[in-house]
């Protein structure tokens with residue numbers, strides 16, 4: 001049957017995982033009504049000291065008494081108890097106890113959020129993604145469990161799995177699967193007052209764990225990673241992997257109809273690796289800004305958690321303001337933190353005594369988030385998908401139903417084409433056989449190729465035995481002469497990769513200018529474009545010509561101003577020199593005159609002319625010097641002469657205009673008299 005849904009190969013998936021311990025549990029016995037909080041203390045390196053004492057049985061942790069005694073806080077030595085405590089390097093046990101129950105929930109239709117919180121180098125990425133090559137973290141284990149769950153799912157359900165992968169770096173949301181796009185976070189009012197969606201965001205449909213890992217590897221290449229004081233490969237951004245699982249009950253007769261009662265489920269699993277907080281580092285300004293943005297968004301997360309836990313503690317009925325809008329991180333987590341998702345958190349601690357303050361901050365966050373209320377309900381619809389179809393993120397909602405509807409329409413077309421009567425046409429010996437039915441296989445091929453493509457995207461649960469009885473889909477690749485040496489999942493992966501590439505190329509092609517197929521049309525278009533280029537060149541030339549005279553006039557004007565200023569400066573310099581010369585001559589004259597008068601006054605009584613002007617006519621006064629009470633002119637002629645000389649030197653040095661004026665006018669007149 002063309003376009004049959006793909007049956008997941010349990011054995012292949014198990015081989016990929018190396019872990020077949022997952023058992024799908026359809027009964028919601030472990031429904032958590034509070035956030036599950038586990039603490040993880042990174043093991044110490046050989047020469048490292050540990051600041052903490054732990055009791056694993058009771059999941060209790062406390063500060064080393066010696067270190068606690070040195071702390072100022074009165075409760076520094078208190079013991080903290082959580083849902084789980086991990087001090088080793090085993091991600092398997094942490095995953096099984098913390099995250100696996102949430103994966104079960106996702107397969108039952110619940111939304112879920114798992115994230116790691118802690119300072120830099122405390123082990124968040126190790127917990128989420130795992131160590132190099134060994135100890136796979138929560139993400140790979142959850143991915144494998146989802147596919148195992150689908151394998152084990154009821155043979156009456158079929159599934160569609162898709163994922164998106166984004167990062168928040170410096171408060172910018174970046175699509176790691178399509179770094180050219182710039183996603184925005186928007187309100188999704190149809191889904192409730194606190195719901196948001198992110199668009200545009202590339203979502204890839206996946207049908208095996210290795211497809212997911214390929215996509216994650218592709219996304220990792222686009223991530224921001226750097227070195228901090230504590231971690232050589234530190235995540236400098238928050239990453240958010242979203243896996244959406246859609247499923248509905250199969251109906252052997254009406255597979256392609258979204259009928260009431262078919263229990264359609266859509267659930268989302270968010271796996272978030274937060275960037276680590278860090279103290280001020282000595283890196284570049286860009287790195288400090290990056291660190292500041294990380295710290296700011298983590299602070300806003302703490303504020304949101306604080307507000308949510310306060311609301312729970314006070315039991316206020318009306319929702320208090322929750323500052324989701326303070327950062328992109330809290331906006332994106334809004335859908336999950338508003339109570340409609342099950343939440344599990346791993347709070348990671350750096351064991352170093354130097355990091356005790358940061359670790360206490362992490363413990364406080366862990367205690368706060370434990371009090372956030374969870375009221376998650378399964379997202380199950382009884383076939384009425386209108387709620388989803390009209391949503392803003394409409395292309396990505398209820399994709400399974402959409403594809404199934406498309407497959408129904410395609411099948412109907414195929415059937416009608418196959419039943420169409422063949423019209424015999426007379427063939428002539430000199431003409432090639434040409435019948436209307438000649439185009440039919442082409443169109444059938446296209447329809448069947450699309451049917452097969454859709455079939456590979458939809459996964460069917462159930463046992464492996466059943467799959468051998470199912471008709472094998474006719475692959476378009478086979479019709480094109482490809483061999484099938486690869487195992488089925490590998491071939492499907494290749495096909496999926498090829499389809500994704502085709503999609504990308506088609507999108508790129510859509511943005512290009514299309515040349516018409518007809519030669520004259522092409523020539524006309526090229527002619528038009530050349531004409532436009534010529535016209536633009538003319539406009540540019542005219543613009544240049546218009547502007548040139550005005551620039552030249554302004555240049556001339558500026559040059560004239562400069563020349564006038566230079567001439568004025570020259571005049572000033574000449575005038576200054578002339579005045580300086582005149583001043584010197586006058587000063588010299590004054591000296592001679594004063595000396596002569598002093599000489600004349602010496603043996604006789606004071607000359608009548610001097611008495612006339614005294615005391616104003618003392619030489620110092622004449623020359624602009626303040627009269628000195630202790631040195632009357634008549635007391636010592638020699639001393640007076642020295643003072644005159646000193647005042648002359650000082651006036652001469654200052655070259656003051658007033659003194660030269662005085663020398664030029666007042667003194668000259670006086671001397672003439």
Ligand SMILES: Nc1ncnc2c1ncn2[C@@H]1O[C@H](COP(=O)(O)OP(=O)(O)OP(=O)(O)O)[C@@H](O)[C@H]1O
Nearest residue numbers: 042089120121122123124125126231234235275276
């Ligand atoms: N439980 C653990 N067992 C063994 N090694 C660990 C464990 N936790 C962390 N590590 C090692 O410590 C180092 C830092 O861990 P990791 O990169 O996961 O920190 P992080 O909290 O994600 O840091 P950042 O926020 O800077 O990205 C890594 O080399 C990692 O392998």
